[in-house]
Amino acid sequence: KQEVTQIPAALSVPEGENLVLNCSFTDSAIYNLQWFRQDPGKGLTSLLLIQSSQREQTSGRLNASLDKSSGRSTLYIAASQPGDSATYLCAVKTGANNLFFGTGTRLTVIP
Amino acid sequence: DVKVTQSSRYLVKRTGEKVFLECVQDMDHENMFWYRQDPGLGLRLIYFSYDVKMKEKGDIPEGYSVSREKKERFSLILESASTNQTSMYLCASSLRWDTLGRNGGYTFGSGTRLTVV
Numbered sequence: 001k002q003e004v005t006q007i008p009a010a011l012s013v014p015e016g017e018n019l020v021l022n023c024s025f026t027d028s029a030i031y032n033l034q035w036f037r038q039d040p041g042k043g044l045t046s047l048l049l050i051q052s053s054q055r056e057q058t059s060g061r062l063n064a065s066l067d068k069s070s071g072r073s074t075l076y077i078a079a080s081q082p083g084d085s086a087t088y089l090c091a092v093k094t095g096a097n098n099l100f101f102g103t104g105t106r107l108t109v110i111p
Numbered sequence: 112d113v114k115v116t117q118s119s120r121y122l123v124k125r126t127g128e129k130v131f132l133e134c135v136q137d138m139d140h141e142n143m144f145w146y147r148q149d150p151g152l153g154l155r156l157i158y159f160s161y162d163v164k165m166k167e168k169g170d171i172p173e174g175y176s177v178s179r180e181k182k183e184r185f186s187l188i189l190e191s192a193s194t195n196q197t198s199m200y201l202c203a204s205s206l207r208w209d210t211l212g213r214n215g216g217y218t219f220g221s222g223t224r225l226t227v228v
Contacts, residue, residue, distance in 0.1 A: 031213075031214040032213070032214050032216065034216050034217060036219070041199075041222075041224065042221055042222060043117075043201055043219045043220050043221040043222040044201065044203075044217075044219040045219070046216055046217065046218060046219070049216035051213050051214070053213075091217070093214055097142060097144070097159050097161065097167070099144075099156075099217060101153050101154045103153065104153075
């Protein structure tokens, strides 16, 4: 069964720093990988979707990379802001309706 | 802006009540999903549907049923609510295939926090 791990579980950084969140998965036979953010008590907001044939996707200050062969993805956040504080989840899709979520990284950006 | 709308943000129900959680999407997505999210357990799939009137059990279907009479609407039903069903419920939808033949990403609703007392 696919296992998805995110490291670190929690991260605190001062405002303005660049940071990297990590996601690893055990089975490289994936259709795509998606990064979400979740604010406390809220639903999931999709940030970036990377198809299995792609290496990276960018949206504003966010850049996500995918190395399928090594089972890794990173989410790079440039010039972090307090509004970036949230839990970040990665999820890999391995079948028509199989989406496996990581354990999440709780990010705090300190003003 | 495309979206998945869950009818209630917060619900409080009594043990034994029949509870309906409604989810509507306006993206013409074929697939719809119901998850519950609990601290330490992450997101767990309850049921999903890949077409109207079609449903498939997820990882934890016990105590739940679903209904999909129209493409845009997917309802989760708790036949007789119990305290262990107190949780955050999240609805999601996805395209089966996008215009390039690739698997679609998921769009989630804002969640329903259900408390069963």
